[in-house]
Amino acid sequence: MKKTVAVVLALLMVFTLFAGCGGKDDGGDYAGTIKIGVFEPASGDNGAGGKQETLGVQYANYETPTVEINGEVYKVELVTADNESDPSKGITAAEQLASSGVSIVLGTYGSAVAIAAGPTFDSKGIPAIGITCTNPQVTEAANYFRICFLDPFQGTVLANYAYENGMRKAYCLSKMGDDYSVGLVNYFSEAFKKLGGSVVEEQFEQGNSDFAAYVANAKKNGCDVFFSPVSTEAAALIINQADAQKLGMPILASDTWDSNVITGAAKGTGLDIIVTTFYQEGGSPEFDKGIKEWIEGDKTNLENNGGNTELAAVTAMGYDAYYVALEAIKKAGSADPGEILKVLPSVTYEGVCGKVVFKDSGDADRSEAVVKKCNTEEGTWEYLGTQTVQ
Amino acid sequence: MNFFVDNLPYILAGISVGGQYALIAIGYTMVYGILRLINFAHGDMFMMAGLVMVYLAADLPMQIAIPVVIVFTVVLGCMIEKVAYKPLRSAPRMSIMISAIGVSYLLQNAALYLTGGLAKTYPAIPWLAKTVEIFGAHTKMVTIVTPILTLVLVIGLVLLIKFTKIGMAMRAVSRDFETSQLMGIDINRVITVTFIIGSFLAAVGSVLYFTNYTAVLPTSGSMPGLKAFVAAVFGGIGSIPGAVIGAFIIGICENIIKGLGWTTFSNAFTFVLLIIILMVKPTGLFGEKNIDKV
Numbered sequence: 001m002k003k004t005v006a007v008v009l010a011l012l013m014v015f016t017l018f019a020g021c022g023g024k025d026d027g028g029d030y031a032g033t034i035k036i037g038v039f040e041p042a043s044g045d046n047g048a049g050g051k052q053e054t055l056g057v058q059y060a061n062y063e064t065p066t067v068e069i070n071g072e073v074y075k076v077e078l079v080t081a082d083n084e085s086d087p088s089k090g091i092t093a094a095e096q097l098a099s100s101g102v103s104i105v106l107g108t109y110g111s112a113v114a115i116a117a118g119p120t121f122d123s124k125g126i127p128a129i130g131i132t133c134t135n136p137q138v139t140e141a142a143n144y145f146r147i148c149f150l151d152p153f154q155g156t157v158l159a160n161y162a163y164e165n166g167m168r169k170a171y172c173l174s175k176m177g178d179d180y181s182v183g184l185v186n187y188f189s190e191a192f193k194k195l196g197g198s199v200v201e202e203q204f205e206q207g208n209s210d211f212a213a214y215v216a217n218a219k220k221n222g223c224d225v226f227f228s229p230v231s232t233e234a235a236a237l238i239i240n241q242a243d244a245q246k247l248g249m250p251i252l253a254s255d256t257w258d259s260n261v262i263t264g265a266a267k268g269t270g271l272d273i274i275v276t277t278f279y280q281e282g283g284s285p286e287f288d289k290g291i292k293e294w295i296e297g298d299k300t301n302l303e304n305n306g307g308n309t310e311l312a313a314v315t316a317m318g319y320d321a322y323y324v325a326l327e328a329i330k331k332a333g334s335a336d337p338g339e340i341l342k343v344l345p346s347v348t349y350e351g352v353c354g355k356v357v358f359k360d361s362g363d364a365d366r367s368e369a370v371v372k373k374c375n376t377e378e379g380t381w382e383y384l385g386t387q388t389v390q
Numbered sequence: 391m392n393f394f395v396d397n398l399p400y401i402l403a404g405i406s407v408g409g410q411y412a413l414i415a416i417g418y419t420m421v422y423g424i425l426r427l428i429n430f431a432h433g434d435m436f437m438m439a440g441l442v443m444v445y446l447a448a449d450l451p452m453q454i455a456i457p458v459v460i461v462f463t464v465v466l467g468c469m470i471e472k473v474a475y476k477p478l479r480s481a482p483r484m485s486i487m488i489s490a491i492g493v494s495y496l497l498q499n500a501a502l503y504l505t506g507g508l509a510k511t512y513p514a515i516p517w518l519a520k521t522v523e524i525f526g527a528h529t530k531m532v533t534i535v536t537p538i539l540t541l542v543l544v545i546g547l548v549l550l551i552k553f554t555k556i557g558m559a560m561r562a563v564s565r566d567f568e569t570s571q572l573m574g575i576d577i578n579r580v581i582t583v584t585f586i587i588g589s590f591l592a593a594v595g596s597v598l599y600f601t602n603y604t605a606v607l608p609t610s611g612s613m614p615g616l617k618a619f620v621a622a623v624f625g626g627i628g629s630i631p632g633a634v635i636g637a638f639i640i641g642i643c644e645n646i647i648k649g650l651g652w653t654t655f656s657n658a659f660t661f662v663l664l665i666i667i668l669m670v671k672p673t674g675l676f677g678e679k680n681i682d683k684v
Contacts, residue, residue, distance in 0.1 A: 043507020051508070084507070176654060202653045207613050209603040210407060212529075213648030213656075216399035220649075233509045233605060240604050244521050245399065246528040265511070303506075 031072035034335045035079050036325055037102035039094060039117065039128070044085030045231040046110040048261050049314055051304040053109045053131055054080065056318025059291045067326050070333055076326070083108055087116035098124040103335045104328065106321045109314060111135030111180040118144050127341040131321045132255060132278070132314050135183045139362040145344055147321055147356045148278060149366040154254055155187025156389045157276055157369045158227065162252060163195040167225040171218035175230050176203040184229040184254055204234070211241040219247065229254035236265040243269040250274055258372065258381070260310040267379035276369040279316040280383045284352040287319065310380065313353070320351030398527040400649035401642065406602060408641025409536035413595030414618035415625070415633035416547065417588030423564040423628040424584045426483060430490040431470055433615015434497035435589060439463040439596035440512060440606040441501055447513035460593040467589030468582055501608035509607050512600040519601055532601045539598070543591065544634050551630070556583055564628065620664045626677025636675065
């Protein structure tokens, strides 16, 4: 009896192995299929942001599912790999994409994972376009390009904003070992000190959910502003604690906070939350309308966007990234990763988040950031203006 | 006085998190006392209780959701015992421990599948989540409720163990498993009751903990679980008052260390404490002494 059970279980496991292999071929009228890899976290600390960024790519693919190369129409297929927001798992996911034969890779949300996966894409000769990974180290990998601004820029912008608005002492909180938040805090504090402000820096560990002491520390040190460019999961907890302890100072954060996770958590709290980001809803009404209908029309999409149709800037960036990839494929006239890599530096594209032009380093040339404030009564973002560096 | 007012937020946070650790730690220590098993799945049961609450509170009023969560956790705890531990009762102790680790990962992955890996926001329980002011420090109501509720539950539990028949049976089983069986104690019943109490306290702990720290992730149970385990070892594993005192000490020290500016060392402190206790006094503060039987 026990043996039969064991055999049945073993067979079940074997079958599940094959379950994924039933390849379906609906090539139809197309000359072939071009695969674009979507290298994004669907779980872990950055899961929510990764899913929103992926939504942008998926919507663009829904809008334009084909690409024309030398007069022949090819179908574009998205291949997704979950990097679990974890640098070590990211490498496995990157290898998985490489072996599934993608021509180009988009992503990832979360600079740490992008930095870790860079060498893998280099060694496989596949070009990658970072969508919102703002840490400078990302493009140190030869094949990594990106369409967003960088942290030294963003950190300086935030420092300028804080100083111009009369804030002189900043409490900076980052996550230990997280290249994105640690890097951004460094650039912020460097710029803020140069302007004449002072800084108190602290870090928390992976998996920490108790932010009571950090909020209390910011109050005890008599700071004017709470700067915390961390992941949205931690952000929701920080907002909750800040509200419970009546923080009494504005919270300043970066592009990661531009998410409906934040507006949801901040709704009804009366906190002052200000972020810098890439896109403000209303920047391209046509895109806004189209993607909202698309998100609303599918239960999974709606769930991935956090249950409502409030747009995150990362979604708009994901949308642009897909078209940059298509431009590159068209320009290369081939689905070969090597050919795409050769033409990618010269690709330009006018997207919903502004014009994308690559510099020699592989970074996009961007000079201003959008500043938004959370309307805590309605749980939405309000446009404050744009901020540049003096 | 000034020092006290300055550090009040940390002390309050410490007492409240200590109470929450205590409720989890009792589950560890009781199961260890009876079965000599470290139930690694306990922290994940705590997380599951939080997760189920998230889903229930979306459809049910709080007065119904909370009791249902408690019943669910108790049933889950008993089921784990029946399915994963009971068949291994006569197996070597290592097998049952590995089974516990397996259950722990099973629960985490089940939660990962359910949530899709995203943090779920814990519902605000109207009265508990209210902000109150004590001596100028703002905090949530739950911070004050936790230590009181913890003490009431622990006193109730100690009375149960001291003065009821099942309590007497539990003490007998923890003293000598085989002999108490020979004396006619229904061992399975005692173990079931142990798991019921442990799961019940974990469910109460999860309501208090997640009201304060409102995100439930599949891995949310592992850190509190580990800390509660350290608290149980610190107080002397097998001893209920020991676990409670250990948990409060760890909770308060952790937060005071954060208040001193060494935020990054607070977790290190907990685990250094574990190592020191194991080296200096392996039986913990109130642990039973090992008597070599000849």
